Amino acid sequence: MVLWHRLNGQTWWMLGVICLASFLGMEHAAFAANTKESAPDLGPTMRFVVVRSSAPGCEPTCPEWISAEGSIEAGTPALFKRTLKVLGGRKLPVVVDSPGGNVEAALALGRLIRKNKLDIAVGKTGLTGCQPDAKACKEKDGKGARYFGNAYADGAICNSACPLMLAGGIRRVVGQWAHLGVHQITTTYIRTKLQYRTTYRVVRGKKKIVDKKVISRKNAGSYKTYEMSKAVEKRLAAYLREMGVGLGVLEAMKETPASSIQQLAPYDMLQAKLVTSLDAVDLLTAPTLCKTDPVAANCREIPAPAGDVVAYAKPAPAASAEPETVRRADVGDMRFVLVRGRSFLCDPNCPEWISAEGTISAQTPERLRQLLDTIGDRRLPLVINSPGGDVLGAVAAGRLIRERKLDVAVARTDFIGCEPDKADCTAEDGVYVGLTIDASGECGAACPIMLAGGVRRLVGPRAQLTVHPMGLEQRLKIYLKDMAVGPGLLVAMRSVPASRHRRLEPDMMLKVGLTTGLESADEFTGPTICKSEPMPENCRMVSTSEVQADAPMKL
Template sequence: MVRGRRLSNRAGWWRGLVRLVPVVAMAMAAFAANAEDVFPKWSDLTTWTEPKVWSDDISPMRFAVVRSSATGCEPNCPEWISAEGAIEAGTPAQLKRILKKLGRRKLPIIVNSPGGNVDAALQLGRIIRKNRLDIAVGITRFSDCWPGMKDCRANDGKGAAYFGIASDGSAMCNSACPLMFAGGVGRVVGGWAHLGVHQITTTHFRTKRQYRTTYRVVRGKKYKVTTETVTQDNIGYKTYEMSKALEKRLSAYLREMGVGRGVLDVMKATPASDIRQIALDDMLTMKLVTSRDTLDILRQAGICRRSPAPANCREIPANAKPAKTAVVAVRGATPSARPAPVDNSMRFVLVRSSDPKCGLDCPEWIAAQGTITPDTQKIFRQLLDTVGGRRLPLIVSSPGGDLLSALAMGRLIRDRKLDVAIARTDFTGCKPQDKGCAPPDGFYPGVATDLGAGCDAACPIMLAGGVRRFVGPKVPVSVQSLAFAERIRSYLAEMSVRQHLFPPMPLDRFDYKRNRLRLEPGTMLTMGLTTGPESANHLVGPTVCKAEPRPQNCPAVSALKVDAQFTPKP
């Protein structure tokens, strides 16, 4: 017997993902266990918490009322409704419950979602519009306590259950999420957030079932007693593009929300297997956003000092800081100095190997360590100008950082025809951060090591720019879903790296920010991210200067009479 079942376009994908969850979870657990030992502590992250209860691959959307923990906002701080996770059939009921608790208060919604159930997204949009709420795309990072955390008493007596900070960096609203987003009265998407759409498809599955029926004969008559299913097999399926009925329904909904037809046109033109990020100018034209503002207009601490204060501000007098006691300065006393903020931005240093095995004939390189910032490319270009036309390899260790800057760095590296390896540079003797430490020729003594090195998030994009690219077998390199998917794909093709290196944005239920996938050496080689199985020693090891032809990062033979080692004065 053959029967048809109509399921959403996500059904088959979910079943496949559920099978992958244990594998990914094991990989993530192993990576997390070693993370503290592998990566240097670029900054103190203990204050901000990204809740583990939301870090699994199948976490549904959860709502929480959050109060800003920004410095200086108390006792009058902005509050918002955080909406994080995938949209499911029961999500609208959750939002209704939280709005009922808030009563007449109208808090904006800050959403971060890969998409999900289309019908539920439409319901959410209508609930948001009915309650006349604003909405923005952003991520909420909780401080101390987070939803689902058991027995957390850190916020007791503070007047709010959850405190945190919202930002648009790497936030997303994809697939069905823009339908929910369209319900906002005021709608904003920051420059670092990702809003994308794609085709909505319908899949019909054909199922074959075999039944066993039990009969009983009474006085010559046969009566059916039971019927039970013995086997049930899927014997095929067929996927259809957006139906006319669904298109008409979505068109009516967007018109109801005051959003232009252009959104639906982009959805229809984008395959279900892909995602199309809509540019801010296009979103304005389509009336999907109501201004060029970012979520700062909803969550910035200073908004509550306006008169009148926005509706999402709430004053808690008990949270006001007590007045500071006047301190009389005592002559001769030295005031305690506040520690200077740690600058974790990427630093570039010229290095000459101090490995005793190379003697005087030692390789040189550029060490690049720290977080990629918008100024990284400018600083690197200035350093390259100091070495003339020499092509010194770049030895990198970075937790990631600014995506657009990483793209620019990769192109600059390729333009200068530089090799790149992932390793950490350990300085011996005089260190760049030491005051008064300036070697006469500009090269600091050091050695490159795999121990403690890493390349995460946007760092592999920078690595891809190298002409030759090497990563030691024990060096962790991990990737995550990133915004600007089209730009990244174009860049990777330009660098002869497979375009599917990074997990795509449309992976519903994939925790794009918190869960990172570690790349194995074989995978990096297959994908073209590395050009060989060697480590950084292939470029800056103690014996490279003995090779023929002589590498460009080895000093000229005439210079070998001069001691390349710099010894600081005692």
């Protein structure tokens, strides 16, 4: 001990009292969406790779994206930052496939994605040629990109902590073939035994700490909890609000045990704003993105090396002003007939409708007008079943439907007794007897354009509606706007590769405004609708004698 005397003589103090103290008091929490008592094997740590589409015919301008596959660890955000730095400000979408991992890291990744205004999709990336773990691969040298591949949704997952990363995207898509699941957070509390060296001085008999330094750390054990604490819940809720995602996601996490996974349905994710549309990964990675004007931000042109034989596919010829009619040899031109339902549930007051079946042609609007003129002011719903056809014919028919304020549904009409196109089949009073079958209904190619004209528009869950690019985009854009259908329908059409069709799910059709509800054609043609109040306009009473006369004989 050394004694010091201050010059003013008022205070005596001592310096040099050193003590060692051990504390078992430092306890901190590490958050992870784990499901087992011991750390689960979530596979390789997430790696980030910039991938260029290898789709045939997309060169020299192809879409690119960041493939993010593997488990989320504490160091993952730093790896992602490094990838973004290499890109130098290019905004490429992220395609993620992850079982989950560290929650803190997932939040950091989400914030990085939002800060850089990136889109994100759940999907796998199938690489062609060089793989990320191949150190000396020279297969793609001179081609302007290191990795080539294709993104697809089938079998991709985003579980546990991964949805928190997904929440950071500007546009966020999962699709029906990918799997997104949530559950409770596992919090691991780690006890650490610390040994300090403390230096203090005594002033007027009281100790005053001058310095305190940790000289050793020892692990004193850990324990886990499988229920979200109030503090953690508050932090996650604040993050989701920051990202514009509903708290329904948090509720789903809380109600699902850490030992299981709750898969969220596409419509539930849309309702909770975890996804921004019901599209899949091809919305962000399809080669057709680079054929639009302007091209998507993630498209990049790589000219062929000088002297090389260019193997790029020639671009398709520009769409003509009059698009070619898509016809199927087994389907004739669209015909319109009046149909009345037949059931003991409705007789003698049953619904009636207009059956529209066949290929849409340039003559379709005029044929529809002629039939409508025969029924005067009656407004009967249109039940359509068509593979498509002439685009301009569909636009004209759609405008006529809207002008007459008709409802439209997709379904097939099954006729009872005889088919309208049979020579020996004659309808009494021009009205055939039948019923609608949702499961056999189709509406493809130009048919959705005609459907858009309806006041109420329904495509049941078992009916099938498909789209593909058709040209005349500016004209269709104006028409769909007039019909109050959102631009998402045209986006869906553009995302489909040439010569292919894309089926739209009910939730997607509702979101873009192509349909006005999730009901089927039975909403317009079901046998019990004529018992409701007010009675629909397409119900008509016939006399009991007429019903009995038309009824089939029973043996």
